Each structure stands twice: as structure tokens, then as C-alpha cells.
Amino acid sequence: MNTLIFLRDAFAGRKLATAGFLWLCLIVVAAIIAPLVAPFDPLEIDPVGRLTEPGWPNLFGTDHFGRDTFSRAIYGARMTVIIGVGSVLVALFCGGLIGMISAYFTRLGHFLMRAVDVLMAFPALLMALVLITLLERSVVNTVLVIGIVYATTTARILFGMTLKLKGETFIDAAVCSGAGNSSILFRHILPNLLSPLLVQASFIFAFAQLQAAALDFLGLGLPPEVPSWGNMLSEERIYITRAPWLLIYPGMLIVVSVFSMNLVGDALRDSIDPRFKDDIAGV
Amino acid sequence: MALLEVENLEIAVSTQRNLLPVVQGVSFTVDENETLGIVGESGCGKSLTSLAIMGLLGTSPVRITGGSIHFDGMNLLALSERERRAIMGNRMAMIFQEPMTSLNPVYRIGDQIVENLRQHQNLSHAAARDRSVELLSLVRIPDPSERIDSFPHQMSGGQRQRVMIAMALSCDPKLLIADEPTTALDVTVQKEVLDLMADLQSRMGTAIVLISHDLGVIAETCDKVAVMYRGKIAEAASTADLFAELLHPYTRGLLNSIPVVDRDVEWLEAIPGRVPTLEETLTGCAFQPRCELATELCACEAPQTTQFKPGHSVQCHFAGQDRS
Amino acid sequence: MLAYTVKRLFTLIPTLLAASILVFLFVHLIPGDPAAILLGDTATPEEIAQLSAEMGFDRPLWIQYFLWLGNVLQGDLGISIFFREPVLAVIGSGAETSILLASMTMFWIILIGLPIGVLSATKHGTWVDQITSSGAMLAASMPTFWLGLYLIMIFSVTLGWFPSSGFPSLSDDGGITNLRYLILPSLTLAAPNAALIVRLVRASMLDVAREDHVRTARAKGLHPARVTIKHVFRNALIAVAAAFGFTFAALISEAVVTETVFSLPGIGRLVVQSILRRDYPVIQGVILVIVVLYMIINLLVDLAYARLDPRVSLK
Numbered sequence: 001m002n003t004l005i006f007l008r009d010a011f012a013g014r015k016l017a018t019a020g021f022l023w024l025c026l027i028v029v030a031a032i033i034a035p036l037v038a039p040f041d042p043l044e045i046d047p048v049g050r051l052t053e054p055g056w057p058n059l060f061g062t063d064h065f066g067r068d069t070f071s072r073a074i075y076g077a078r079m080t081v082i083i084g085v086g087s088v089l090v091a092l093f094c095g096g097l098i099g100m101i102s103a104y105f106t107r108l109g110h111f112l113m114r115a116v117d118v119l120m121a122f123p124a125l126l127m128a129l130v131l132i133t134l135l136e137r138s139v140v141n142t143v144l145v146i147g148i149v150y151a152t153t154t155a156r157i158l159f160g161m162t163l164k165l166k167g168e169t170f171i172d173a174a175v176c177s178g179a180g181n182s183s184i185l186f187r188h189i190l191p192n193l194l195s196p197l198l199v200q201a202s203f204i205f206a207f208a209q210l211q212a213a214a215l216d217f218l219g220l221g222l223p224p225e226v227p228s229w230g231n232m233l234s235e236e237r238i239y240i241t242r243a244p245w246l247l248i249y250p251g252m253l254i255v256v257s258v259f260s261m262n263l264v265g266d267a268l269r270d271s272i273d274p275r276f277k278d279d280i281a282g283v
Numbered sequence: 284m285a286l287l288e289v290e291n292l293e294i295a296v297s298t299q300r301n302l303l304p305v306v307q308g309v310s311f312t313v314d315e316n317e318t319l320g321i322v323g324e325s326g327c328g329k330s331l332t333s334l335a336i337m338g339l340l341g342t343s344p345v346r347i348t349g350g351s352i353h354f355d356g357m358n359l360l361a362l363s364e365r366e367r368r369a370i371m372g373n374r375m376a377m378i379f380q381e382p383m384t385s386l387n388p389v390y391r392i393g394d395q396i397v398e399n400l401r402q403h404q405n406l407s408h409a410a411a412r413d414r415s416v417e418l419l420s421l422v423r424i425p426d427p428s429e430r431i432d433s434f435p436h437q438m439s440g441g442q443r444q445r446v447m448i449a450m451a452l453s454c455d456p457k458l459l460i461a462d463e464p465t466t467a468l469d470v471t472v473q474k475e476v477l478d479l480m481a482d483l484q485s486r487m488g489t490a491i492v493l494i495s496h497d498l499g500v501i502a503e504t505c506d507k508v509a510v511m512y513r514g515k516i517a518e519a520a521s522t523a524d525l526f527a528e529l530l531h532p533y534t535r536g537l538l539n540s541i542p543v544v545d546r547d548v549e550w551l552e553a554i555p556g557r558v559p560t561l562e563e564t565l566t567g568c569a570f571q572p573r574c575e576l577a578t579e580l581c582a583c584e585a586p587q588t589t590q591f592k593p594g595h596s597v598q599c600h601f602a603g604q605d606r607s
Numbered sequence: 608m609l610a611y612t613v614k615r616l617f618t619l620i621p622t623l624l625a626a627s628i629l630v631f632l633f634v635h636l637i638p639g640d641p642a643a644i645l646l647g648d649t650a651t652p653e654e655i656a657q658l659s660a661e662m663g664f665d666r667p668l669w670i671q672y673f674l675w676l677g678n679v680l681q682g683d684l685g686i687s688i689f690f691r692e693p694v695l696a697v698i699g700s701g702a703e704t705s706i707l708l709a710s711m712t713m714f715w716i717i718l719i720g721l722p723i724g725v726l727s728a729t730k731h732g733t734w735v736d737q738i739t740s741s742g743a744m745l746a747a748s749m750p751t752f753w754l755g756l757y758l759i760m761i762f763s764v765t766l767g768w769f770p771s772s773g774f775p776s777l778s779d780d781g782g783i784t785n786l787r788y789l790i791l792p793s794l795t796l797a798a799p800n801a802a803l804i805v806r807l808v809r810a811s812m813l814d815v816a817r818e819d820h821v822r823t824a825r826a827k828g829l830h831p832a833r834v835t836i837k838h839v840f841r842n843a844l845i846a847v848a849a850a851f852g853f854t855f856a857a858l859i860s861e862a863v864v865t866e867t868v869f870s871l872p873g874i875g876r877l878v879v880q881s882i883l884r885r886d887y888p889v890i891q892g893v894i895l896v897i898v899v900l901y902m903i904i905n906l907l908v909d910l911a912y913a914r915l916d917p918r919v920s921l922k
Contacts, residue, residue: 016741114621114622114625115625117622118622118625118626118629119629121622121626121898121901121902122626122894122897122898122901123856123857123859123860123897123901124856124857124860125859125860125861125863125864126859126860126863126878126894126897129863129878129879129882130633130890130894132882133633133637133882133890134633134636134637206748210748210750213750213752213753214750214751214752214860214861214863214864217750217752217864217867218863218864218867218879219883220879220882220883230750233750233752233753237756240756240757240760241760241764247753247756247757251750251753254749254750254753255745255748255749255750255753258748258749259744259745259748262744262747262748263744266744337826339822339825339826341825367828368828368829368830369828370828371825371826371827371828372826372827372828372829373828376826377826379819379822379823381819384818384819384820385819385820385822385823386820386823387820387823387824387838387842388820388842388916388917388918389841389842389845389915389916389917398827398829399827402827402828402829403828434917434918436917436918447823450823450827
């Protein structure tokens with residue numbers, strides 16, 4: 001209920017951010033009901049109908065295998081949601097746990113945060129590339145790699161925010177009333193961090209899309225047969241002049257979705273507790 | 284003609300829906316070499332009045348909606364931006380409540396004084412620097428020729444307020460506006476800063492408008508006093524007259540809430556209730572909900588300013604009357 | 608300042624050592640005999656046995672680490688499987704392109720990002736601000752390779768203003784004019800990063816504009832432009848400088864993609880190609896070099912930060 005009020009206040013009077021939020025809802029719906037709305041099988045190859053221009057029945061045209069671009073784009077929404085939600089969960093779970101525990105148990109925390117610092121010495125995409133080298137190309141591995149990369153920044157952020165909260169009187173009060181460590185961490189500190197976490201999640205969601213697209217482009221992301229917007233761009237890039245629609249549609253989908261996520265994150269950030277505002281670096 | 288004449292000043296905050304008046308019909312004058320104290324609770328409009336005189340309301344949603352401000356014969360509200368800027372920091376200067384944050388942390392204090400000097404006077408950098416050292420010694424900063432190269436964070440709050448005073452006085456202003464200059468300082472330092480201001484005034488003949496919430500500070504330093512309550516002047520008189528006879532129940536309340544060392548009291552009287560918010564429209568006197576003298580008249584009709592005695596004006600239906 | 612720099616250099620050592628352990632372990636995390644991995648598929652059993660002995664692969668892991676670290680400190684990062692050349696030389700051959708690309712990109716970021724950020728902040732709340740700050744967010748939401756592909760299509764293929772790929776060294780024919788090969792790549796790389804700087808300059812200028820000392824500056828009767836530049840922008844630079852380290856990290860990451868789009872012979876493309884070629888010694892070497900470089904840049908950013916903000920104690 002509180003979250004609903006928080007969302008309503010965050011979007012009040014922000015038309016662009018509201019439009020972004022609605023767009024993201026549309027993506028999620030498309031991802032769920034993809035088999036119902038996609039007119040064709042996204043993997044079905046048609047040697048005769050290669051590189052058809054957009055029109056009827058191929059709304060977005062066909063690619064160089066004769067696959068329907070519109071259907072592939074709808075299935076691509078699935079990958080967008082899976083990559084986004086997956087990496088957000090991995091990043092928030094690993095990073096959040098490390099950050100909170102480090103702030104709470106200072107001695108262990110000192111060691112853990114030094115480890116996080118070391119990992120942060122690797123620029124994001126480079127770290128993803130190193131991890132990818134050790135793993136097979138698969139959806140799960142892509143999610144894991146991107147999630148782990150952003151777990152480091154999340155750990156840093158949560159560390160800072162938990163430290164701030166730890167000094168508050170209501171935590172002292174909880175300690176005095178005999179609350180145990182896990183109760184303090186999860187019942188007193190965590191609820192106060194939920195809305196900042198939501199902001200961080202929306203930025204990670206946006207970054208993850210760009211990273212995943214970059215990995216796809218480099219041929220190191222999702223397996224090539226998976227219909228993702230990044231793979232569509234990567235596979236069809238040599239047709240940029242002959243069949244421009246093959247790059248415009250998936251590209252625009254990525255841009256609009258990432259832009260929407262950034263707008264949403266920005267709107268949410270403006271309405272969270274001002275103490276935490278500067279902790280979260282978004283766009 | 285007085286140096287500063289404020290007449291019927293009206294200031295309002297523009298919100299999304301309408302204009303909320305925050306200062307209404309405020310008038311006073313200040314002569315050369317004179318100190319006017321403006322006293323009142325926070326939010327009564329005293330700081331906004333001072334910012335309006337200085338010309339610092341700027342682009343904020345607060346704007347002057349009526350009245351006039353004359354300074355040295357000029358109608359300030361009719362001047363162009365440019366002409367106004369030529370006065371600011373030059374013939375009229377201001378010091379602020381927050382000495383800790385009022386100086387730019389990235390520049391040396393000397394450079395900040397030099398900046399003010401060179402803005403208004405045709406001085407070489409070296410000459411402006413020499414003058415700055417003089418000013419620092421004038422405000423009793425020890426080792427001025429060394430301290431001039433300090434950064435603000437290397438100085439204490441009291442020292443920073445002295446630097447602010449030095450900067451404000453750098454172009455020999457005719458009027459100095461001091462908005463709660465000592466509120467953020469330790470009590471001992473407060474006294475030093477106030478003494479310094481009084482001393483400089485007697486030497487330079489500067490007129491001072493001193494804004495404070497502390498009637499004690501006002502009583503010690505000012506020639507005359509205006510008591511503000513919710514955007515209006517409740518009572519105004521020379522300091523001697525005011526303390527000889529407190530006419531407005533609000534002024535009395537303010538005085539009773541100050542602890543006095545040589546009087547033995549069980550408890551300090553606080554003024555009951557709270558100031559009505561700006562959104563509340565009032566038909567009667569703004570102090571009526573908190574006033575022990577209030578009658579039906581006070582609730583229905585706002586009192587006009589009346590001259591109780593020559594030089595002692597008050598806005599109250601029952602000015603000077605007691606509880607009994 | 609010097610003492611502070613030296614002290615900061617020392618604090619880097621533990622992080623560097625930890626990072627080097629990770630880079631070292633990288634080869635050992637790949638399943639298989641490390642000597643065979645480092646030598647590639649074409650290696651003979653004798654070669655494998657020789658390298659194994661040299662690197663001490665039959666000895667405990669920590670001894671192997673120190674042997675490897677000793678080699679690294681002498682500049683020996685191993686031999687590339689693909690090029691059959693020392694890794695350091697392979698990396699060195701990409702350095703010119705990457706350094707020039709990074710410098711040109713920084714040039715654009717500062718030239719485009721700072722003024723637009725100042726404009727956006729001074730016009731705060733107007734349509735100018737809305738367009739510039741949403742435009743910046745849009746630019747930061749674009750996949751770099753997609754932008755690069757379209758820049759190639761418009762400015763190389765259609766208009767023919769700039770070459771579309773490759774980069775001959777400045778010492779080749781054409782000399783300094785060869786920089787035209789880097790104009791499109793550097794603009795591609797600059798776009799999202801300049802956008803971040805625009806948003807950052809705007810946000811921190813709006814924060815500073817609310818501070819008390821800005822009111823003092825206005826009370827001096829200074830011209831509004833002078834207040835904006837000398838008091839607001841100057842103080843906002845502190846926060847911007849602090850974020851420049853992140854910009855550089857983003858730059859390194861995105862350079863990998865951009866160099867691939869424009870087929871530039873730089874270190875970024877070397878990483879991708881080495882991964883696709885399974886040229887592990889090169890991957891290991893490049894990562895080590897980039898991590899060291901990134902730490903040095905962060906140190907420089909800290910020093911710049913200390914210069915910009917006198918409140919930062921240099922002790």
C-alpha cells in the first residue's frame with residue numbers, strides 16, 4: 001500500500017515519466033502473452049520471403065533468413081524482461097546482502113568492502129567480458145554476469161545507506177528492546193531501504209539492457225538463435241543500407257525502453273528520502 | 284528625508300494556485316547613524332523584508348507586490364537591474380545568519396573581499412588586497428596579513444562573521460543590513476560581534492537594520508524597534524519608549540519569555556498557541572487566537588495602525604490594556 | 608601535494624595486488640591444463656612441458672603466483688598464441704589508437720558536455736532545460752554500437768565526409784590528417800558520456816545555487832553571469848570531477864564496442880578478438896594493463912579533486 005502511494009506521488013505531474021512507465025507495462029504484457037500476439041513463429045525460416053519490406057502481413061518486414069521481424073521483436077520483449085528482472089534480482093540479492101552485512105558487522109564488513117573495491121577496479125563491461133570467457137553463451141549466464149557486475153555498485157550503495165540508518169535512534173531503540181541482529185537488519189533496516197532499492201533497481205534494469213545489447217553485438221551475449229533486440233541488431237547489421245528497417249525497429253525498441261526505465265528511475269529518485277538521493281548514481 | 288524609507292511594503296509568495304501575502308503594509312524609516320531593530324518569531328516576514336530592501340528576492344517565487352522602498356532619495360523598486368547591482372555591496376551591504384556557509388568554501392577569504400572591492404571601486408588587485416588587510420584588522424582579525432590567505436573552513440564561526448562584516452563594510456556602505464548576525468554564534472562571541480558592529484557604526488556613521496528574534500539583543504543595540512507579527516508591524520517605537528510601555532500583548536509575551544537573571548520566577552511564560560499559517564485567511568487580528576485580551580471585535584476586525592503616543596505606534600484594539 | 612600523491616600511491620598497492628591475484632587466477636579457472644591453455648591448440652607436448660616447468664605449474668598455486676608476478680614486474684606478460692609475439696608488444700601496437708581515441712573523446716565530452724550542462728542549469732525549469740536534459744537522457748539510453756552504425760551510414764556512406772573504418776597510424780601517410788578516421792568513433796563514444804556530464808553538471812549546479820554563499824555573491828552586486836561561472840559552476844566542478852573516474856570506466860568499456868564497430872586497431876578490439884580467438888595470454892595481459900591504468904586515472908581524479916576543493920585535507 002505504501003509502495004502504491006509512493007509510486008503515485010513519484011509520477012504525479014510527470015507526463016514523460018508516466019508515459020515511460022506505461023511503455024514498460026506494455027513491454028511486460030507483450031513478454032507474457034508473446035505467443036498469443038505474435039503473428040508468426042519467430043524462428044521460422046522462409047527462404048523465399050527474405051528481406052521483405054515492412055507491410056502486410058510482415059508489419060516490420062523480414063530478415064535475411066525470412067523470419068518475421070515483428071514476431072521476433074515481440075519475443076525480444078521477453079528477453080528484455082528476463083535480462084532486466086534477472087540481473088536486478090542477482091545484483092540486489094548479492095550486492096544488497098553484502099552491503100548490509102558489511103555495514104552491520106564492521107570487522108567482516110571491512111574485509112568484504114575491500115573485496116568489493118577490488119572488483120570495482122574492473123570497468124563494468126570488461127568484467128562482464130572476463131566472466132563470459134569462463135562461461136558458455138546462454139541466457140542464464142548472461143543474466144548472472146550482468147547481475148554480478150552491478151552487484152558491486154549495489155553493495156557499495158547499500159553499505160553507505162545502512163551505515164546512515166545504523167546511527168539512527170530507532171535502531172538503538174530496537175537494540176535496547178532486545179531485537180536480534182537478523183531482526184534489526186531485515187525488520188528494521190531493510191523496510192526503510194525498499195524505496196531507494198527500487199530506484200537502484202530501475203537504473204540497473206536500464207544499464208543491463210545496454211550491457212546485454214553490447215554483449216550480443218560483440219557475439220559474446222545470448223546464443224545467436226535467441227530472438228533478442230540486441231541479437232537482431234547484431235545479426236542484421238550488414239543490411240543497414242539494403243534493409244534499414246531491420247536495424248531501426250529493434251534499435252528504437254531498445255532506446256525507448258532504456259529511456260523509459262531511466263525516466264522512471266529519475267522520477268522515483270526525486271521522491272525518495274533526500275538522505276539517500278546522492279547515494280544512487282543514475283543517468 | 285531619511286536614508287531608508289519603506290512604505291506600505293507588500294510581499295507575497297506565488298504558489299501554483301494563488302498569491303499568499305507574507306508581508307503586509309510594512310512601513311519604517313532609518314536615518315544615518317541609526318540602528319533599527321526588527322524583531323519577531325521565525326516566519327514573521329522579517330528576513331523577507333530585509334531581502335526585499337537588499338534586492339535579493341531575485342528569481343525566487345517571492346515577490347514584492349506593493350509599496351515602495353526609497354534609499355538615499357532613490358526609488359529602489361524603479362531602478363534597473365544594473366543600477367540596483369551598483370548599489371548592492373557598495374552603498375548598501377548585508378551580512379547573513381549563517382557565517383559557516385555564507386562564504387564560498389573554494390576561495391581564500393582575501394579574494395572574496397577583493398572581489399567585492401574591485402566590483403565597485405577602480406582599484407588594482409594589489410591596492411584592493413592592501414585595503415582588505417586593513418579591513419580585516421578593522422574587524423579585529425589577528426594577523427590579518429596572514430589570515431587573508433586562509434580558506435573559510437580554516438576559521439571559526441565568529442571569525443567568519445567578522446570576515447563577512449569586513450566584506451560588507453569594504454565600500455563604506457551607508458546602510459548595513461544584518462539578518463540575525465549572531466544567532467548561530469556562541470553567546471560570548473555574540474557579544475563581541477555586536478560590540479564590533481556598534482563600534483564600527485560610531486566610527487563610520489553607518490545606518491544599521493538589525494533583524495533578530497531576540498528582544499534582548501535588540502534592547503542592547505538598537506535606537507528603535509519594530510515588532511513584527513505574521514507579516515505586519517505590531518508595534519514600533521524608540522527602544523526607550525517601547526520598553527517603558529509595552530502596548531501590544533504580543534510584545535509583552537515576547538519579553539516575558541526571556542529569562543531574566545535578577546528576577547525570581549517559577550516558570551517562564553510562553554506565548555500559548557501558534558502563528559496562523561499563511562494559507563489560513565483571517566478576518567480579524569492575526570494574534571487574536573493566542574491573545575488573552577481577545578474579544579469578539581478582535582476576531583471580526585483587523586486593528587489599524589494607531590499612534591498611541593508620538594513616535595509609538597501599535598496595531599491593537601486594546602493597546603496598553605492589561606488582563607484585568 | 609607530492610607527499611599526498613606518494614601516500615595515495617602506497618594505498619593503491621594492496622588493491623593492485625588483490626586485482627593481480629584475480630587476473631592470475633583467471634587462467635586457472637578455465638578448465639584444463641594451464642600450460643596447454645596458454646600455448647593454444649597447436650602446441651606440442653614438449654612445449655607444454657617446457658612452459659609448465661618455467662611457470663612452475665607443477666608447484667603450489669602461491670608459488671606460481673609469485674613466479675608470474677615476478678615476470679609481470681619485468682614486463683613479461685607471456686606470448687600471444689595467435690600472434691606468436693610477446694603480449695606486451697601486441698598491447699603496445701594498439702596503444703596509439705586507443706590513447707588518441709580516448710583523448711579525442713574526452714575533448715568532445717568537455718567541449719559538448721560542460722556548456723550544455725551550464726545552459727541547462729541556468730535555464731532551469733524552462734523549455735531549454737527540458738529539451739537539453741531529456742535529450743541528454745535519451746543520448747545516454749542509446750546502445751553505442753547502434754549510434755555508431757548510423758553515424759557511419761549517414762556521414763561515411765551517404766555524405767562521404769569521413770572514412771568509415773580503420774585507422775592508419777599518425778606516422779603513416781597523411782600524418783595528422785589521419786585523425787579524421789577517429790572523428791566518428793570519438794563522437795560515438797562521447798555521446799553517452801557527454802550526456803552523463805550534462806546531467807551531472809546540471810544537478811550539481813542546481814545544488815550549489817541553493818547554497819548560502821551564492822546569496823553572498825549576489826549581495827556583492829556581481830553580474831549574474833559572473834555569479835554563475837565563478838561561484839556556482841566553479842563549486843559544481845568539485846562534484847563533476849569526482850564523477851570523472853566513473854566516466855573513464857564507462858569510456859574503457861564502451862571503447863571495446865566502438866573500436867569493434869569502426870574496426871579500429873586499438874586495445875578494445877584486441878580484447879574482443881582475443882576472447883573469440885581464445886588467446887588467453889593476451890586477455891590476461893590486457894585486463895591487467897587496463898586495471899592498472901584505471902587505478903592510475905582514479906588517482907589523478909582524486910588529485911584533481913583535492914586541487915578543486917581546498918577543504919579536502921592533503922595530509
